[in-house]
Amino acid sequence: xxxxxxxxxxxxxxxxxxxxxxxxxxxxxEHVLVRVHTDDGVVGTADAPPRPFTYGETQASVIAxxxxxxxxxxxxxxxxERETVRSRLHRTVGNPVAKxxxxxxxxxxxxxxxxxxxxxxxxGFTDRLRVSHMVGFAPAEQMVAAAEQMRDEHGxxxxxxxxxxxxxxxxxxxxxxxxxxxxxxVELYVDGNRGWTPSEAAQALRAMDDLDLSMAxxxxxxxxxxxxxxxxxxxxxxxxxxxxxxxxxEVARELLDGAATGISIKTARTGFTVSQRVLGLCxxxxxxxxxxxxxxxxxxxxxxxxxxxxxxxTSRRPAELSNYLDMSDDLLAEPLVIADGHLKVRQGxxxxxxxxxxxxxxYRQDH
Ligand code: MUC
Ligand code: MG
Numbered sequence: 001x002x003x004x005x006x007x008x009x010x011x012x013x014x015x016x017x018x019x020x021x022x023x024x025x026x027x028x029x030e031h032v033l034v035r036v037h038t039d040d041g042v043v044g045t046a047d048a049p050p051r052p053f054t055y056g057e058t059q060a061s062v063i064a065x066x067x068x069x070x071x072x073x074x075x076x077x078x079x080x081e082r083e084t085v086r087s088r089l090h091r092t093v094g095n096p097v098a099k100x101x102x103x104x105x106x107x108x109x110x111x112x113x114x115x116x117x118x119x120x121x122x123x124g125f126t127d128r129l130r131v132s133h134m135v136g137f138a139p140a141e142q143m144v145a146a147a148e149q150m151r152d153e154h155g156x157x158x159x160x161x162x163x164x165x166x167x168x169x170x171x172x173x174x175x176x177x178x179x180x181x182x183x184x185x186v187e188l189y190v191d192g193n194r195g196w197t198p199s200e201a202a203q204a205l206r207a208m209d210d211l212d213l214s215m216a217x218x219x220x221x222x223x224x225x226x227x228x229x230x231x232x233x234x235x236x237x238x239x240x241x242x243x244x245x246x247x248x249x250e251v252a253r254e255l256l257d258g259a260a261t262g263i264s265i266k267t268a269r270t271g272f273t274v275s276q277r278v279l280g281l282c283x284x285x286x287x288x289x290x291x292x293x294x295x296x297x298x299x300x301x302x303x304x305x306x307x308x309x310x311x312x313x314t315s316r317r318p319a320e321l322s323n324y325l326d327m328s329d330d331l332l333a334e335p336l337v338i339a340d341g342h343l344k345v346r347q348g349x350x351x352x353x354x355x356x357x358x359x360x361x362x363y364r365q366d367h
Contacts (some may be wrong), residue, residue: 003077003079004038004039005071007037010059012028012029014029015327016326021164022163026242030059031059032101033047037109043112044108045109048299049296050097061098065310066102070088080110083273102273103270107122111351125312128309130319134322137165143177156320156338158341162192172204176246198228199229218240218244219241225259228257241254244265264292265282267303267307268294282313291305291321292313293323299355301322302346304320306345321340321343
């Protein structure tokens, strides 16, 4: 059960359709596959999707943190010593994506060692999640077509629409076109990725007041301290914090400041160990959560689904699990399936993230 090595393998897979949003765009998944090896011959796997525009990490910085700092500090520990691993990882500030991949690979190794699924180890609440799809920037008719395709091919009826462009009317027109085309029964919500000022966000929300949005995410930056409080105080729908709430302390600050009324949990940046702390905090404060998507591959999506399905609160809202469908290829040996608007959690042992080794050797960039 002892950790003998931690590998960080860079790879790149193109998107067929890039995802564009207010803080950036992703054309290629330039990620790092993290593998934790144990002395029993067990290998735990997780994906690290660096997002320089959100957390400052890059593929190179993830590899440097994992191999240069984290691997030496946890080698020799047992896979059961998760809290010691967490404490050692958190001696280093920042690097949330690198830390999370090590944490999730460790949980995968633990599940494989014990012969049980990670979702059951975490809580085992349900075996499937309703899926929400993120619709990126494009002309309104293309955004409508993308949503209709997801509905028709996969039965998805919940959509997060990217907003935050200037002038804001192009976004509110696109959301209106989606509501008109998809009808009243689909769930629609918006994510601004910090693109607007608080006053632009207030105007845009007023312009969409009749569109029955279920929530709005990160419309303006957390650094607009009073502006965000002002916006949240007047909003008629919950204001979710995403990239402004990446640690339990940031979550506490955003909520107690009145700057947000809901929290997006992303396993890609808080792993399983810290995501459970964020979840407990939200539950204690009586705050809703959504399982977010860090533009995840199938390996990352498996982790989000395992965590989301493990707990009651995380399985209430549709989880953002479908954007891997826009990739040209993936690493999982057995692809995920979204049907009737739901994704079933992988059965164990571990996370069930068995990687296709031929694909990995094709896409890896270190040889
Ligand atoms: C989201 O919810 O913001 C965009 C950047 C990122 O890291 O995640 C996405 C989606
Ligand atoms: Mg977001």
